[in-house]
Amino acid sequence: MEHKARHGSHWHRTYSAAELKPYLATATSHVRLQAESDRFIKSALNAIALLLEEAGPTEIATRLRGMSANRRARIALARLRVAGIKPERFVAIVLAVTALIEEDPGSHRTKEFRTVQIAKALHRLASGYHRVWELPDERGRLRKVAELHAFPRSSGPVLRLIGRAVEQPCEWVVEKHLSAVLALKVKRYGRHPVLRRAGLEYFAVTGSRTAHLVGN
Numbered sequence: 001m002e003h004k005a006r007h008g009s010h011w012h013r014t015y016s017a018a019e020l021k022p023y024l025a026t027a028t029s030h031v032r033l034q035a036e037s038d039r040f041i042k043s044a045l046n047a048i049a050l051l052l053e054e055a056g057p058t059e060i061a062t063r064l065r066g067m068s069a070n071r072r073a074r075i076a077l078a079r080l081r082v083a084g085i086k087p088e089r090f091v092a093i094v095l096a097v098t099a100l101i102e103e104d105p106g107s108h109r110t111k112e113f114r115t116v117q118i119a120k121a122l123h124r125l126a127s128g129y130h131r132v133w134e135l136p137d138e139r140g141r142l143r144k145v146a147e148l149h150a151f152p153r154s155s156g157p158v159l160r161l162i163g164r165a166v167e168q169p170c171e172w173v174v175e176k177h178l179s180a181v182l183a184l185k186v187k188r189y190g191r192h193p194v195l196r197r198a199g200l201e202y203f204a205v206t207g208s209r210t211a212h213l214v215g216n
Contacts, residue, residue: 005156008116012108015100015117017124022189023096024121027181031092040172041091047169048087051077058082073161076123083126093121094170099182103192115163122162 004010034041055077067075097117101107137143190196 008113009108014120023100026185027092027095030181031088040176044091044169044173045087048090052081069157072158076162079126085125090166091170095181098174105194116159119159119163
């Protein structure tokens, strides 16, 4: 249950930034290309811009204890706004996470897992509070004497609230553009590593030229 609260699945772990990178790069370029002409992307960008604007003030991570999940979710969105994360990045993350889950044959294809993975990807962009204290030494040069790094807990209902708030405006974007993002990702970076390995293993067993081509 703790694993599910943190990752959105009883058994599947959170995708790393490196695993998401090719999908995010592809989704980002696709969103930028279509942002001015596609009404679904434009609508999602406007909705997320409004969501960030209405998130309210931010708060440092050390002061979140005792707050409701709704308030902490709003603060997390406000932190992203203050960090300068643009709506295009939000839409690209929704597309990228959905594409990765879709292509990965070992993924957990549930709505909750997708929602949490979207929130986790956003959470990595601006989640911590960092403070460094410096004092001058005998020569007048500043020396670090202490530092504080605090991160809000990336688990539980807050992740679900963040993910749903961002995912909902992007539903039609995913419906209309997911296949194009997947095709572009495969063209640029190749298929998912598991699919590539499976294709090569099948070729090694069968010796089939057709199987080899399909696998690659």
